[in-house]
Amino acid sequence: MAINNIWTPKLGLDLRGGTTITLTAANVSGSGAVDKTSLELARTIIQQRVDSIGVGESQVTTSGDTQIIVAVPNVAPDKLNEMVGQTAQLYFRPVNTIAASPVPAATASPSAGATPAAGATPTSDATASGPSASPTPNRRPLPMLPTLPPTPRPTVAADKQPTTAEAMAWTPTPQDQAEFEAYKCGDPSPTPDITDQPLITCDRAGQTKFLLGPVILKGSQLTSASAGIPQGQVAPIVALQFNAEGATIFEQATKALVAKTSPQNAFAIVLDSKVISYPEINPLKTPNGIAGGGAEISGSFTMASAQDLANVLKYGALPLSFVLSEQNTVSPTLGGEQLHAGIIAGLIGLALVVIYSLIYYRALAVVVVASLALAAAITYAFMVLLGQAMGFALNLPGIAGAIVAIGVTADSFIIYFERIRDEVRDGRTLRTSIETGWLGSRKTIVIADAVSVLAAVVLFVLAMGAVKGFAFTLGLTTLIDVAIVFFFTKPLVTLLGRTKYFGEGRRFSGFEPDHMGARRRPGLRPRTPAAAGKGA
Template sequence: MATTSRKHTHPLRTLVILGLVIVALFTMIGFSGVWSPKLGLDLRGGTTITLTASNVTGSGTVDPASLELARTIIQQRVDSIGVGESEVTTSGDRQIVVSVPNVQRDELVRMVGQTAQLYFRKVYAAEASTGGATQPSATASAQPTTEPSASPSATPNKRPMPGLPTPVPSPRPTAPSGQTTALADLLKWTPSDRDNSEFAAFQCDQPSPTPDVTDQPLITCDQTKSYKYLLGPVLIRGDQVTRAIAAVPQNSVSWVVELEFNSQGAADFQAVTAHLSGQTSPQNQFGIVLDGTVISAPSVGTEYSAGIAGGKAEISGSFTQKSAQELANVLTYGALPLSFEISSVDNVSAKLGGDQLQAGIIAGLIGLALVLAYSILYYRGLALVVSLSLVVAGALTWALVVLLGTSMGFALNLPGIAGAIVAIGVTADSFIIYFERIRDEVREGRSLRTAIETGWVRSRKTIVVADSVSLLSAVVLFVLAIGAVKGFAFTLGLTTLIDLAVVFFFTKPMMTLLGRTKFFGEGHRFSGFESEHMGASNPPLHNSRRTGAVVAGGEAR
């Protein structure tokens, strides 16, 4: 027994280390400036839409690449409204779940259900934006291919841009969006003083001052928000592109994007490239715009003064395989690559979310009060260990949930709160297993100090196994579940790990220290260690300070 007790000679050191860990976690929270957990959509209010792909193949499945591409396009649309903490995820093999806080049903349905707008516009001005990182300079050159082609740079916005062109006053078009205007007239369009002044004042960290309307100019930025553009009215629509693929041409080692247009698009493209080839930079560029953002802004060389005929073109530049494929996908799937039906729309008001959060907190407090009441009635003074252990577990849970929210985007939803409430019972189970094991050891005639140590050795295996089962259940549920249920699984798994840490590094050292005190060690009344309360038939436990002997149930140690 003496050997067993000597294995735990520094319980105070363990408690100090655990305290330092908790202090470090809350110090990190202080540096982040966020003291409350990130709340899920069901608690802070918003809208969730489930979209189901309707155009499946003959095998009844959806192409995973098309589903992921659709998810990316929808994510870009949702992000464009400037609402943080939105989520667009795939579910199963044909569903996309869109969750956006503080956005009402009609607005979100319109946004995710519309066809993506892909347009080709002439660039009238382009320069670096102070609202984004400056990109390094690069020079693009045109390389003819066996097919009639334009080979502009995929990233021409990286070259130094000259100042604004001399404006020629011109009224902004007032025709309704979607109304077509003769291409020759559109090519003669020039920006007005108003357009130039708005462009000069605009930075990429600001909302665009112009809407994405086909017959009006557009002031916008590239995807990296490094360069801003003043674009003219739409010259070619995305639906005129019939094919776009990423490829490596013969006798070349660089990736390019090959385009094919329909008959009308081919004619328009020849006229546009003939016009652009005679312009100076940056007005020899055309911006490829998806949902109001410049995806690429290639230029047309002077060798194409007659335009590019045949309805085929090639965009070359500093492409990688990935970037070339991404641009080809955008050009091919300007619209969503799949047709979707809205399967469900769920609204959660901010008030309803607040009511749910309040109800969850009340339920947790009731569960906590019941555990403490049981501990006081049954374990008496040992309820101090229970309460302090729950406080430590609560502090660790709060700190980790807040830090995971700021670093990884973990949001605490209502099922997650349910998982935290369940964890109170898991933690109580660990206490009961350990305390009851100590009582068994005392009934067998061991002293209190010995019972604390041997009871721990024999109970910790049971505690680890029980928590391992809970942890395994949480992992399996997290892998197989979808949507908000993952929050329950994640929180349950996290709190189970915290329970193991608290039992090993707080509850056990605290019991060892209390066993050395007079009130607990000598089995005073209401300590929870009195022999009659623990079922021992012999006189109460006590420590003899004069002899150093410990007597329990008549057995000398």
């Protein structure tokens, strides 16, 4: 903790305020199992959406086979629902202009697995691959334009998909060009992602900006996408296949694109308003466009980046619909009150255990207090460090798990101490009873803690949402209890048993013979070295 200079644990949303929603996914058709790859891609997309609003410490996780849990601090529930509840849309748009757009280091966050641009060729011509579609370095700059009053743009998504001829005939207006020149990656796009309107956006890496035309194809018109290395080749490619309607549109669009020069002979694959890839049409291989509904995207792919693009395309072709199953909103004030109440409850639990120990075990309660204090310190340190290392956030159920652990730890003391009393009542000396009592009690302690850990593991695997915090904390504190009892409590009791005060069972030590139920026989005196030498 000192090395990292971190002294407080991360708090869950129920303790610091925020919104948690649970989304249940289903296929658009309403039947059939949800594909795990699609669910994970949906989680990634939602995470990107949440990150785009600049909210720190947000969490988007999958739960089970159909659910995604989104936890975001300090965001209005309606805004969060609107952001993450919509189904991601995959569009194919013609490229008009490409330009580099460096962004400040504070907002630049290149996405892992961003797909490099590549050329597109027909599936029937698998041996030929097109040139890389990187931004054109010698592109003629746009002329300076006069400042024009902005024209209001549509704010509601339109269902209308323009015809291929309309989309390919589109040219940017002076307003489009002015907004494109002023736009920087990381800023809100001046254009909404509407099918019959242009789009100004960036790639997932946030380094290249695009001025794109209206939508020519939708992801729903793509039937399959796969990554692989064709026979006789060494470079990975991504193979596409459109349905009948999409094949016709794709042939018409590529026939128009192939007649243009770079970068306007490329089409952009846009997912959730971000450009995933923008392959150019190879005029040498496909002078008449790409017919048949099949195409290959090739270029500077690795197998991982090719598979990433193929997964994105498959997800766009088979989108998931989401239903809001659960929503919990906690204000920062209420979260602070809950944290305060949880701490008070834990202190009350500790106080009751200490009072019980003082009354029943007297001075031996020093072992209980020292062991509980060490267990609390180690548990707190683990929570702080796990929050830093793996994002563990302490929530209200987690505090409940820690409070329950006080009882688990106290139970271990009681088992050991009572075993010592049993051994003393059977006539053994105190020092012998401490050792034999440990041998007899440690198996019970291990079994009892193993049951608690098993329950915590099962609960963690089967539970959803915040209940996992209870299970994780209970399991963690139980394992700490085992370590404390074996490596601190037992050695400490052994050391105390060798002192005069505890070893001789003096008043209020907790080891008094009368207090432990052991009575001395009348006339029995302690052995002396001389008497022992005579065989007494």
